[in-house]
Amino acid sequence: MSSLFGLMLEYTIPTLKIFAFTLLYSIPLGMVVALLKMCRFKPISWLTNIYILIMRGTPLLLQLIVAQYSVPYIVRSELCPAFLKALLENVDIRSEDYTFNMMLFAFVLNYAAYFAEIFRGGIESIPKGQYEAAGALGFGKLQTFFRIILPQVIKRVVPASSNEIITLVKDTSLASAIPYMEIMYIAKKQVPLYASLMPLFMAGVFYFAFATVLTVIFSYVEKKLDYYR
Amino acid sequence: MAILEIRNLSKSFGSLNVLNDISFDVEKGEAVAVIGPSGSGKSTLLRCVTQLEKAGGGTIRLCDTDMFAPGPNGKSVYADKQTLRDIRLKTGLVFQNFNLFPHMTVLRNITEAPVCVLKKSRQEAQDTAMELLRKMGLESKAKSYPCELSGGQQQRVSIARALALNPEILFFDEPTSALDPELTGEILKVIKELAADGMTMVIVTHEMGFARDVADKIIFMEGGYIVEQGEPEQLFGDNASERTKQFLSRYSGV
Numbered sequence: 001m002s003s004l005f006g007l008m009l010e011y012t013i014p015t016l017k018i019f020a021f022t023l024l025y026s027i028p029l030g031m032v033v034a035l036l037k038m039c040r041f042k043p044i045s046w047l048t049n050i051y052i053l054i055m056r057g058t059p060l061l062l063q064l065i066v067a068q069y070s071v072p073y074i075v076r077s078e079l080c081p082a083f084l085k086a087l088l089e090n091v092d093i094r095s096e097d098y099t100f101n102m103m104l105f106a107f108v109l110n111y112a113a114y115f116a117e118i119f120r121g122g123i124e125s126i127p128k129g130q131y132e133a134a135g136a137l138g139f140g141k142l143q144t145f146f147r148i149i150l151p152q153v154i155k156r157v158v159p160a161s162s163n164e165i166i167t168l169v170k171d172t173s174l175a176s177a178i179p180y181m182e183i184m185y186i187a188k189k190q191v192p193l194y195a196s197l198m199p200l201f202m203a204g205v206f207y208f209a210f211a212t213v214l215t216v217i218f219s220y221v222e223k224k225l226d227y228y229r
Numbered sequence: 230m231a232i233l234e235i236r237n238l239s240k241s242f243g244s245l246n247v248l249n250d251i252s253f254d255v256e257k258g259e260a261v262a263v264i265g266p267s268g269s270g271k272s273t274l275l276r277c278v279t280q281l282e283k284a285g286g287g288t289i290r291l292c293d294t295d296m297f298a299p300g301p302n303g304k305s306v307y308a309d310k311q312t313l314r315d316i317r318l319k320t321g322l323v324f325q326n327f328n329l330f331p332h333m334t335v336l337r338n339i340t341e342a343p344v345c346v347l348k349k350s351r352q353e354a355q356d357t358a359m360e361l362l363r364k365m366g367l368e369s370k371a372k373s374y375p376c377e378l379s380g381g382q383q384q385r386v387s388i389a390r391a392l393a394l395n396p397e398i399l400f401f402d403e404p405t406s407a408l409d410p411e412l413t414g415e416i417l418k419v420i421k422e423l424a425a426d427g428m429t430m431v432i433v434t435h436e437m438g439f440a441r442d443v444a445d446k447i448i449f450m451e452g453g454y455i456v457e458q459g460e461p462e463q464l465f466g467d468n469a470s471e472r473t474k475q476f477l478s479r480y481s482g483v
Contacts, residue, residue: 132281133328133387137342137394138318147345151332228331229376 004190008202014182015206017100018172022107023165029108030115037120048116055113060106061174067106068099068178103180107171114164122157123149155225162218169211173203230257231290232398232429233278238287240270240277247273249453251287255398255431255446260424262440263433265450266476271433274450275402278431279322280313292319292397318346321391321399325406327383329375329390335362336371339390347394354393361389365419381412385419399423401432417443437480441465449473 037048055063074080075088092098126149134144176185183203190199233255240248247270255261263271276282278289280296286305289297296316300306307313329338339358343349349357362368365385375383384404391399401420405413417439423430424443434440440447441461448458449472457464457473464473 127328129324129326129328130330133322133324133330135281136279136317136320136322137390138314138346139342143345147341148330152330155332228374 004194004199005202007186007190008183008199008206011181011183011186012206014175014180015172015184018104018107018175018180018182019168021104022111022168022172025104025108026111026115027161029112031119033112033116034119034123037116038123051109052113052116055110056117060110060171061177063106063110064103064174064178067102071102099178099180103175103178107168111164111168115161118157118160118164119153121160122153125156126152158218158222158225162214162221165218166211166214169214170207173207230293231255232257232292233431234288234290235278236288236290238274238277238284238289240273240282240285247453248277248285251455253446253448253455253458255429257397257429258427259445260420260428260430260432260443261446261448262444263431263448263450264435264437264440264476265456269450270453271450272402275322275400275431275433279320279400280317281322283307291316318394319397321394321396323384323388323391323399323401323404325403327375327380327387327407329383329387331375333374334371335367335373335375335378335386338375338386339393342390343393357393358389361392362386364422365389379412380408381415384408384416388416388419388423398429398431401430401434403433403435405434405436437477449476451476 037045039045071088134148173184175182179185187199187203231254236252238251265271277284284297297305297307336358340354343354344351405416421443447461447464449456457470
């Protein structure tokens, strides 16, 4: 049993890796997407909206699988432009890096869409008077955004973002279907070997503990940000 | 010397003309009150002068600089960005809803613009801010957040914030309208003191008694037009126009 525990523990690392890298890229990207969606140049706003609709309207599992297996089809397609073909032909689709990167690509695009909507809501909830006060005091556009607006947005988006981040803890398990060897994949594999539900139980405990730790951290952060209303 | 000169200013939202043929001057050290019923264009006028709204036509001259003036083809145009910014720094604006930055302490609210915009040292900005807070009787609140203050205190902080940039002219957009009647007194007192110090001010207000006491000149607006302008004695006297008398009679005790 202790060897099973050791094995499971080892495969929490890839899970944590998906989790950390997805957040690392999707949060800043989500901010950019939010700003693009609010862009006053309508075509950009529409395109961004279509991207968000697709990401939120189709299963993450489907997106993960499409990202993983679509490159060979794209290369073979007649519609594929030459430069893209040249770029993609040299990709080794059997390498471990490729599997991880394409998976991360799907996770990041998916989560950025959700974060973008959270951030947009946060930005739009800041009263117009804040912009006007900043303008009247001579702050430039960037100064206004970074010094006046963004700090207030952060406080407002923490509850919704923490919800999203805790969902990501559990969504990482979808990687097992690609397949990518993380804790869920290993747990499923070990069930017949041990003729026991123990591996699944251990995986469950891991997700639960991880999500609980995050819940505690976020409630602390919310409290910390509660110094003003 | 006129700090603010407005000539034939007009502004419309779509087909609705909210400002028509507005012309007046504000001399240095003068306190001008703008009164009139709701929807008369008082706030829009202030928002055009402080660049929060785009004006339609006419001339706005602030601190001897054309901010908005007729171009070669006769159509009024704005000055370049740098000029507009320079003008902005010479004007201060106090809002009806204060619009303090809720995530900053009172002190930070006042020092942020001098430090970030005027590039003053933090120490210098803080010294000025503390001086202003002393004047406002809010020295002890420097480390508080706006949400911990009463409405009257918040409005005093926002006045201090505007004064921290050392503006040549200060605009007030209904500074007491969001306050309890009990709290309006403290704000009016502060504005009176500023007037006594020779601050140039334009005050949009519904406080008629205050306008009469403090203003050197009163502008009465209705329907986007200036109906009458002049010294308080004139507007509040027997020779005022019928419309002015009718409007003022609704404010009892005046």
